[in-house]
Amino acid sequence: MSDDEPARKPIEEDARIDALEKRLSAAQQREEQRNRKTGSGADANYRSGNRVLADLLGGLLGGSVIGYAIGYLTDTNPWGLLVGLFLGIVVAFRNIIRAANQKPGE
DSSP, X not given: OTTSOOSSOOOOXXXXXXXXXXXXXXXXXXXXXXXXXXXXHHHHHHHHHHHHHHHHHHHHHHHHHHHHHHXXXXXXXXXXXXXXXXXHHHHXXXXXXXXXXXXXXX
């Protein structure tokens, strides 16, 4: 069986097919480069904005909860809440200023 010759002759490679494959691969590479994301400037700004928002909310909510708890335990409730809220705001702004003074690569 293996000694029999095939009924059809194999088709030889065509130069046009090779040229088409080269053009197709070059077009695919250009398309990948065109669709590649260019930078992460907006993503870094988005992350820093979220960090500022989290610091503000965390400072306000954390300070008010801790201040209320201390005021409840010491029976000086409105003043404990106000002092805790003030300290939470101070800590939040300190964290925001520290984050603003850092370089983007850090």
